[in-house]
Amino acid sequence: xSTFLVFLLLLLPLTVGSLLVSWFxxxxxxxxxxxxxxxxxxGTGVLTHLFVILNYIELxxxxxxxxxxxxxxxxxxxxxxxxxxxxxRPPISFGPRPRPDIIxxxxxxxILYLLSFIFxxxxxxxIHSWDTLSTMxxxxxxxxxxxxxxxxxxxxxxxxxxxxxxxxxxxAHGSGGWDDTLVKIIFPLYCLAFSxxxxxxxxMLTNGRWAVAGVALLFSSGFFVYHATIAYRDMxxxxxxxxxxxxxxxxxxxxYRIALSLAxxxxxxxxxIKLEGFGYLGMHNMLVLAILTFDRKLTLPEKFRRQLIxxxxxxxxxxxxxxxxxxxxxxxxxxxxxxxxxxDLNRVSVSLGVESLQRVNVVIQRYLENxxxxxxxxxxxxxxxxxxxRLERWAQSATLRYLILYLTMYFGIYLAxxxxxxxxxxxxxxxxxxxxxxxxxxxLIIAATCILNHQPPSAxxxx
Numbered sequence: 001x002s003t004f005l006v007f008l009l010l011l012l013p014l015t016v017g018s019l020l021v022s023w024f025x026x027x028x029x030x031x032x033x034x035x036x037x038x039x040x041x042x043g044t045g046v047l048t049h050l051f052v053i054l055n056y057i058e059l060x061x062x063x064x065x066x067x068x069x070x071x072x073x074x075x076x077x078x079x080x081x082x083x084x085x086x087x088x089r090p091p092i093s094f095g096p097r098p099r100p101d102i103i104x105x106x107x108x109x110x111i112l113y114l115l116s117f118i119f120x121x122x123x124x125x126x127i128h129s130w131d132t133l134s135t136m137x138x139x140x141x142x143x144x145x146x147x148x149x150x151x152x153x154x155x156x157x158x159x160x161x162x163x164x165x166x167x168x169x170x171x172a173h174g175s176g177g178w179d180d181t182l183v184k185i186i187f188p189l190y191c192l193a194f195s196x197x198x199x200x201x202x203x204m205l206t207n208g209r210w211a212v213a214g215v216a217l218l219f220s221s222g223f224f225v226y227h228a229t230i231a232y233r234d235m236x237x238x239x240x241x242x243x244x245x246x247x248x249x250x251x252x253x254x255x256y257r258i259a260l261s262l263a264x265x266x267x268x269x270x271x272x273i274k275l276e277g278f279g280y281l282g283m284h285n286m287l288v289l290a291i292l293t294f295d296r297k298l299t300l301p302e303k304f305r306r307q308l309i310x311x312x313x314x315x316x317x318x319x320x321x322x323x324x325x326x327x328x329x330x331x332x333x334x335x336x337x338x339x340x341x342x343x344d345l346n347r348v349s350v351s352l353g354v355e356s357l358q359r360v361n362v363v364i365q366r367y368l369e370n371x372x373x374x375x376x377x378x379x380x381x382x383x384x385x386x387x388x389x390r391l392e393r394w395a396q397s398a399t400l401r402y403l404i405l406y407l408t409m410y411f412g413i414y415l416a417x418x419x420x421x422x423x424x425x426x427x428x429x430x431x432x433x434x435x436x437x438x439x440x441x442x443x444l445i446i447a448a449t450c451i452l453n454h455q456p457p458s459a460x461x462x463x
Contacts, residue, residue, distance in 0.1 A: 002175070003123060006182050009174045010189065016070050017043025019077035025258045026084055029091045037196035038262060040189060041239060045269035046070070048166040049320050055149045055328065062147045063173040092256055094200050098208030107216040114219040115192060121229040122188035126180035132231040136165050137180070143169035144178055149324075153332040161321060163272040164233055184231050191228035194239040195219075198443055201246040205253060205399060205447070206454035214450045218443055223376035223435055233274050234436045240270040241280050242443045245406055248284070249447075252291050253399050257306075260288070264310040268317025276437070281318055283409045285311055291402055359419040366427050367411075370434050377442070384445050387452035400451045403444060410441050 018039030022029065029035070050069055054062045098104045127137045135157045142151050143165055152158055167186055172178040195215050202211035219225060227235045247263035250256055267284040271277035288310050292303040371381040393400060414437060418427045427434060 003182060003185070005175045006171060006185055009171060010186070012067065012070055012074070012174075013043030013047050014040050015043070016046065016074040016077065017041065019074055019081060020046070021262065023077055023080060024261055025092075026081065027089050028256065028258065031091065031094065031200065033196050034094075034200045037193040037200075038243065038266075040193045041243060041269065042262075042265060043070075044167055044186070045163070045240075045265070045272070045317075046073070047170060048163045048272065049317070051166050051170070052149070052162070052321055052324050055324065060147070063144075063170050066170060067174060092254065094203045096208055098203075098212050104209065104212045107212045110216055111195070111212075111219055114225055115188075115195075118191055118225060118228045119185075119188045123182055123185045125184075125229070127184055127231045129230050129232065131233075135160060136168065136231055136233070137183075139165035140168035140172070140183065141178060144172050147173075149328070150332075153329050154334060158329060158333055159275070159325060161272045161274060161277065163269070164231070164236060168231070184229075187231055187235055188228055190236050190239045194243065194443070197239075197243050197246060198447070201250060202447060202450055204250060206450050210450040210454050214446050217378075217380055217446045217449070220378045221376060221380065221442065222378075223439065224442060227436075227439060232436070234439045237270065237273045237277065237440050238442065240266050240273060241277075241440050244270060244280075244284055245287070245403070245444060246447070248287055248291070249399050249403060252402060260306060260310060261313070263288075264313035265317070267310075267314035271318040272321055276440070278318065279413060280440070281314055283406060283413070284314065286409065287402065287406050290405060294398075359424050360415065363415055363418045363424070363427050366434060367415075370438065374435065376435050377438075380445060380449065384449045384452075387449050390452050393452050393454075396456065397451060400448065403448050403451070407441060407444060407448070 021035050021039045051066050168183045199211050202214040244263045244266040247259045251259040
């Protein structure tokens, strides 16, 4: 398996996803880099869901069939774009480009240096971390050699979503053989794609200077850089979850309706990365509901229609794997894997006693230690906390208030989950799990910090 062949192969989901995003935004096209950054996630999401659907059918060579179907979808989308080539309006404006001054150039060089390191490390070292070997690399090899999901119930963590194992297996199959090093290249690509999404979003919500600074702050976290080079699910979860939220904020800020449709797509794909994705889907829907509730310009039927479309699309994508797991995976799990002593993340036992109240204090302490003393996040949490003292920005920016609302939902749900259920184990005796869950919303902290410190040229936001 050669590096060139792997990159060439990944052009297929990138192209198909970019065409899909272009089709959604055909009347108000997005900038090409942003289209490609969103297209990579859309294309890989469609690819892995196609594989799940094909497992309902008795077919040989399912991975090859996914490639064929993806190619056919790309041809169809290209034809639709050609037929409707005249049905286009001026592209949406993301504000002026960053000026090429010494500060922006220095920050740009810093970003390029770390991106170079991430890509070098990403495809020069094999998969080696525990979760990669036990829950992703192992399952990916099973899918690669068998080309179906029938063996998944027989192994550990059988209920986990299968986006990344499927994508790794498809990459190995299409490029000619399994390589423990090159199957990791998808993770630096997700990192690169998200940095583009964050840059363009911050350009619209603030300005060019803060857009560059925001991406530089993103790469200033050693924990973020480390996870961009290993085959864990959390970098991909961050990409889908935060891209969804940033698209929702773009829609709220500019009334760019296509951004809401793309956000629904990414919300659904979030559920196929980790088990927590279902919780994020619920929070995405609640955020959209909150924005629509306080929108004074839309009529009630229009609000209902937009919420319905978002919910149907996101939950519909979630149902693809949820139904398959319910009908094809869980009924075939051996009895010894579901004994009472087996620690199952899906078996949530809620405790409301005095002990749970004592746990709250421990969980909050763990959060504060992680955010401010762990060294994982540089000084960004302290900068965010100090920036929150700019109370006038809270009053000026509705976008900021909705972003803080989502972060409040995140911390509220995780605080309850860690304090009131058996998930307390992951906080009391372990330290890495909390860092990995914080990574899922880490870029949103940076976005909020940039918005808080950006001085708008005019008065309060009209939104």
